Amino acid sequence: MRGKKKSLPWAVLGLVLALLWCALGAPLTQSEWEGLPARISRGWRQMPVQLARIFSLWYTPQASAMAQEEAPLLRVYDTEADAVRLLSLENYVIGVVAAEMPASWPEEALKCQAVAARTRAVGSSGMYGGTGCASHPGADVCTDSACCQGWLSPEGRKAKWGDSWQPLEQRVEQAVAATRGQVLTYEGEPIEVLYHAASGGQTEDAAEVFSRSVPYLCSVESPGEESYEGYAVEQRFTLEEAAQLLLAAFPDCGVEAGALPSQLEMVSLSDTGRVKEMRVGNRTVEGVEVRAALGLRSTLFTWETEGDTLIFRVRGYGHGVGMSQAGARAMAAEGDACQTILAHYYPGTVLAQLP
Numbered sequence: 001m002r003g004k005k006k007s008l009p010w011a012v013l014g015l016v017l018a019l020l021w022c023a024l025g026a027p028l029t030q031s032e033w034e035g036l037p038a039r040i041s042r043g044w045r046q047m048p049v050q051l052a053r054i055f056s057l058w059y060t061p062q063a064s065a066m067a068q069e070e071a072p073l074l075r076v077y078d079t080e081a082d083a084v085r086l087l088s089l090e091n092y093v094i095g096v097v098a099a100e101m102p103a104s105w106p107e108e109a110l111k112c113q114a115v116a117a118r119t120r121a122v123g124s125s126g127m128y129g130g131t132g133c134a135s136h137p138g139a140d141v142c143t144d145s146a147c148c149q150g151w152l153s154p155e156g157r158k159a160k161w162g163d164s165w166q167p168l169e170q171r172v173e174q175a176v177a178a179t180r181g182q183v184l185t186y187e188g189e190p191i192e193v194l195y196h197a198a199s200g201g202q203t204e205d206a207a208e209v210f211s212r213s214v215p216y217l218c219s220v221e222s223p224g225e226e227s228y229e230g231y232a233v234e235q236r237f238t239l240e241e242a243a244q245l246l247l248a249a250f251p252d253c254g255v256e257a258g259a260l261p262s263q264l265e266m267v268s269l270s271d272t273g274r275v276k277e278m279r280v281g282n283r284t285v286e287g288v289e290v291r292a293a294l295g296l297r298s299t300l301f302t303w304e305t306e307g308d309t310l311i312f313r314v315r316g317y318g319h320g321v322g323m324s325q326a327g328a329r330a331m332a333a334e335g336d337a338c339q340t341i342l343a344h345y346y347p348g349t350v351l352a353q354l355p
């Protein structure tokens, strides 16, 4: 036993000397011994770089393991693939921004879209107390823009952008990274985010569209949208087409193609000029119902008859509540920052960082 205890320090010393010998590059010849001081001094000077390299090798796997642990995985129901994808929140947001806003738009507008997309996902996700996608139980969100938010897969983005894929992908990734973890909150909770393509100059109060008031979804001005190509459009129907569509939506309304011009009448408008109620034959229906029946781009419309054609002049695109994407683009083009734009369209909200 005593012999073993005595031999241990010698074994350790031998090992240290062997390691030192190897570290010094095992000098054997005269010239190698002579060059040793220079090599030691070079090694000493390079030590910080070597230590940094060793530290980064040690740290990187730890950091990525931590990131993986912390990255919340969303259950995204991909309606096209009919499958659930597990995606990190930030990866999901990249796909939403790509689907919901032209990637060539100003960076500050893309950043607004990223915050809006992230806030909506967080509000819906079970991980943050949400109830998930209403149409697809078991999923946090789906990729149907009519239900949750549009979403483009990496392959879908390549197909959509073609030759411009690289710069556009980079723009979207940058906008998402620049707002990483940022969500809009009201009284400490993620807000109910609604947005639309264009408001037609003034956004709508949620109470007018969804019959419930939300403090931060009130009507605000949205100047500069005129440059948006879908700002104002004409949608034309023959009287026969329009009567059929209206009868399909309101079977007991009693409209007839020949009499249709006299069977349509405005009943009431919202404060922003959107059709709130109108008479269709013998029924009074909501503007949003007429919009859905005829596939109009918004409820901000007027109409007139020319011969046997019914012409709807429609301004804006979408329900008009929350952020106008065209308005966000206009504000960004004027030099407004993402935070200013979001504060304009969602008044009273606070931009917060996810823990």
Ligand SMILES: [Zn+2]
Binding pocket: 133, 134, 135, 136, 141, 142, 143, 144, 147, 148, 149
């Ligand atoms: Zn959904």
